[in-house]
Amino acid sequence: VDNKPHVELEPLMHYSNSNMNYNDETNSTGRANSTLVESLISNTSVERPNKTKTQRNVVIALAVSLISGLVSGTLYGFGRYSRDLKDTLMLTQYQIERFGILLDTGNYIGHPITGLVYDRLGPRISCLSAAVIVFCAYGMIQLGVIRHITAHWIFDTSFFFVGLGSGLGYIAALGSTTKNFQSSRHFSLAIGIVASGYGLSSTIVGLSYHAVGLNRFFLLWAVLVAFGNLLGSCYLVVPNEDEEKTNEEEMDEEGANDSLQNNANEEVPSEAHRSEQIFAAEWNDWREKDFWLLFFAFAGCTGCGLFIINNISTMVQSIQGNDSFAAKLVVLLSLSNFSGRLLMGFLADLPRVSKMVMLASTALVMAAALFLSAMAQPDSASVCLIITVALIAAAYGGTWVLVVGILSDFFGNHNFGKNYGLIAMGPALSGMLFNTFSAWTYEKYTPIDSEVCLGKNCYYMSFLLTGSAAILSCMVSSLLECSRRQSSVLRNT
Template identity: 25%
Template sequence: MGRIADASAVQDGKARQRAVFTNGSASTTMPTVGTTDDAAETAFAPTDTNRLLAQSGPDMQQELFGVPARWWRVARSFLCTMYLLMGAGIIYLFSSYGTQLRDRFGYSQLQVSMVASSANLGLYLSGPGVGWLIDRYGPRPVAIVGSLMMFFGFLAVSTAVNTEGIMFPAWLLCGLYFFVGSGSSGCTLPSIALNVRAFPAHVRGFAVGVPLSLYGLSAFIFVQIKSAYFDADSLADTAPTGGDLGGFLTTITAFLGVGVFLALVAMWDVPLEENGVESIAFSADEQNSDEEEAVVAAPTAAPHKIQGLGEYLTFRSSQLLIATFFLAAGTGLMIIGNVGAVVLALAPPGHGSDDPVVQKLQGTQVALLSMFNALGRVIAGVGSDFTAARFGVSRAWWLLSSVVIMAIAQAEVPLAVAAGDAWALPLGIATAMTGYAYGTLWSLCPSLVAEWVSPVRFGFIWGTMTCVPALSQQVTNTLFGALYDMHRPPVLPGEPPAECKGAACFAAAYWGTAVMCVVGAACAFALAVRPPPAPRGYRSVAAEDTAVTAVRSDENAPLLASGSA
């Protein structure tokens, strides 16, 4: 006789064992999903990779004001990640002071682009190592180290700018910004991983997108501070040489020092308790068998979760996501790193990087990038949660719309500038569109990866994914810097380099990134129309019924043949 297997039968005995994540300072439990008593023994065996320890019983069930203690810790950690991500987003502030840094140390535009690229390389290439450390030791210790790296990196840069007579070689400044970028990764990835672990899947877009919005909004906030207190027009006669860049960098350093303290005292890893076991029915041939068949319970609703990087890289949807991420993120990073140089190229002759009008326009572009970057992260995170839950719409459709918006923005700038002299408004619109589209990437891509990947492997796999923008921005930033310097007037002996003026300085780079976005949109469309990943190793009830029907048909075929004969 066939038997209906219910999830409650599986949750008896040893299958109720629980697994606990530890990070050295806080722990919580998560129930295992087993199929038999023996399977329950080994489903979450302790390993050095994920530090899972088997134990039984509930944890953190105490309440404060009617709210479980777990959620107080989650709320405190959530707020802490918001502050850390605001500090980590300072790396995107570079365009607002990059030309001042160039003039302070006598760099070319290509060298400044390489400094910006070094920060992004540190941010993204450190991802796999940071992700592995998160999976091994938990988010909190990694966030502490990352915040310390950002603090000491900016301390060194601000000291060099504030000290008269120090002239940093470009390679040394590249090294410092690589160090700062790695620290930014050490704050960003632990914050994302902690919130992915702590919140359920149906609000994961919110849990990732809202804190990351402050990562994007960080540049806007600090641009306002710079404009109000440190730019040339705000300082009047006290800083006639272009503003107090050293004081501004010192302020950033102090803000990052507070982040170190918060990571030490307020960040806790509190993974979510989820069962994920549902009832399943098994069909059997009740007419021809009198023996009871073995019953095995298994989850039917959840798809297979990727357990390793090799499996992730061979997954077709992952390959399409990687291609889309490469093409779109490189475009966004080129604008983020060089929009200040675009403003300088379009400014009238005689207006240099120390001109208050130029600095204000540069600050406006960075503020637009930052505001719409933050807006994109929130809208894409919360909106994709809603459309997925209400209408079953994949987040990949949101990704497609973002890449299309970015492609339009890249084509709009050279076309609008060529059409007339009023360049500030079309450049601002394109910058806002690029910021929005770029921000959505950082809500949608980690949320898509979290749908496919096991939570205890998310840190390393998403960390590896962050290498993708590092490679693409190296291509786009190098292209921009080389084309910009190519159109500069030749340097005369004994004179500083002349500024590149006109749309020719950057138009070809914008057209190149527009083509990249068109290809990226095609990849995003292919991802959106792919069916969602199906469970591996399990057969649905409908499939079981179909298989049983086919077997019965085969068994009755000889009888039908003899009857017809």
């Protein structure tokens, strides 16, 4: 683009110079061409720094989005400290599972709200709100741990708002990246980079927990999350956002003037009627069958991932593993999650690669991993759990990258926040279902005189349930892919 004006300069200058000795009419043409040359040079000199500045802003926004994603993914570290939190507060398995469920619920069920906030108020207000919400929520949890508060509703509320604030910060980072790279051939890779920070968070959480312990852990992350989101409030902007809004306003004004001139004798639609039309257009995507097929396919995959993430510590305990083994599994989960997001972002940008086929493939990988642990024998349970965690985490991370590209391809980016927000409710519902079922089966096989379940039966039924859900998700994804291809063929014919 930068070289285009220079290609035209030489013939234009040659043409103008060759006409300097002609008659007055020809001289006027030469002067006109000289003016055009000067205009092109002027425009080129202005566009170059503007383009460089825009590119620099995009790179800065991507880096800050990565940081925001990193501090917004602390909910993935719940499995690292849940066991110690349970012992410190003397909780039952149901109660500690409830904290994890509320953490996921605040994040995923809250996404329609956070998506609407992002669409209406933009990334800056979203990040600032996320900083305040998570700082206060983590602060209350830390206070409750130090003072051994027995009012569990305080922890319930705080974990819910940690999830809500984390989701708000992450959707601001993701939405900004989506708009910055929507015309780039590296769109999915950029999404994968931001999402990989979100997935890598549990490794940082695990390392920090090992360093500071339960008594200072929540305070540390209250400060880190607030700092990361404050950076986002300063730097997460869409390039030329103000210019685009100005252009849109000018076009709207011109369109309105033309409409008034062409329809002077016609009745002008009322403001209320126009608002109703805009509202209907904004929520039109939710009426499509494909949207809800994607919702259920995505929910099935991610619910399986949340089941593993929230129960790592107790899974290790059930096979009589030590705390060190649990810590290593959390690190493995985080690294696999991180790698899966980056890899899927790279693969999704390849030509002739169907994102829906890739989504179906990740569901199939999840099913195989879950059935592997379900069929594991006591002497191979540890190895099978390692394989299950690695595969589930990689597939789980990949689905979060794929769904962004699928939403963009199917429904565009205009209402990205609301669409992504509703899609993200799926993991909360499926995760709540799977984790509640796993808590029930865990308690069922726990001896009356103990609070710890040991043996294969603790999670056997849960592995079968989640594996079956992954198979169903694969089938729904395949159905959606076939439906889209058939619709495309019909349109072409």
